[in-house]
Amino acid sequence: MSVRYNAGRRVQVAAGAAPATPGSSRREFLAYALAGSAALFTAGGIVTLTSPDPTSDLLVGKLLPATLNAATGAKSYPISGGFAYPRIPAGTFGGAFTLTQPASSFKIDDAPVLIADGKFYVVKVAPDASVQPAPNADGLVNTANLIAIYQVCTHLGCLVPYIVSEKRFICPCHGSTFERNSQYVRGPAPRNLDQFPVTVVNDLVIVNTGQRVVGYEHA
Numbered sequence: 001m002s003v004r005y006n007a008g009r010r011v012q013v014a015a016g017a018a019p020a021t022p023g024s025s026r027r028e029f030l031a032y033a034l035a036g037s038a039a040l041f042t043a044g045g046i047v048t049l050t051s052p053d054p055t056s057d058l059l060v061g062k063l064l065p066a067t068l069n070a071a072t073g074a075k076s077y078p079i080s081g082g083f084a085y086p087r088i089p090a091g092t093f094g095g096a097f098t099l100t101q102p103a104s105s106f107k108i109d110d111a112p113v114l115i116a117d118g119k120f121y122v123v124k125v126a127p128d129a130s131v132q133p134a135p136n137a138d139g140l141v142n143t144a145n146l147i148a149i150y151q152v153c154t155h156l157g158c159l160v161p162y163i164v165s166e167k168r169f170i171c172p173c174h175g176s177t178f179e180r181n182s183q184y185v186r187g188p189a190p191r192n193l194d195q196f197p198v199t200v201v202n203d204l205v206i207v208n209t210g211q212r213v214v215g216y217e218h219a
Ligand code: FES
Pocket: 153, 154, 155, 156, 157, 158, 171, 172, 173, 174, 175, 176, 187, 188, 189
């Protein structure tokens, strides 16, 4: 048994024991902890990159072969790399919404239909309207000319009601005003209201709230 000093502290070392390497076990622990954190962070990053909905992620859409449900237009994705894809259930914000109202029943002069759970309105616009529907994840624009308008104000995020008497969206917080088709009119909002892509399959209207399309900024 011999006596050594480590960082000013007196320690006993058994005869024949390997020379102590001060702090080595702590360094090893930190190294392992760092490596473990990095691995977890990487795995988390993959999930984050691909969430919330693969139908909204063009990269994942290319990497993972999807199975298309011909009746609803919904896509299913397989388990990949040992991880189950984090799916957001249909009818939940961030996922797909299938409306009960058929596409053919929307009229150009109707007030927007609010789908509160999805935080969006659906309106039919004329083919020459100043704002047109955004393409869906497959690059297709619905021929029913339906726009799903995100209900959240592009200024500071208040929920914007549609004022029927004004035939416009008017934000109650700071007065930003938008046309029925989502186009900015006045107020502090920097751009049009945002959209979600609409897909129409067999007269069913499907809105993907996992893929927000940012509205045009005004000058
Ligand atoms: S949050 Fe809508 S105008 Fe400010």
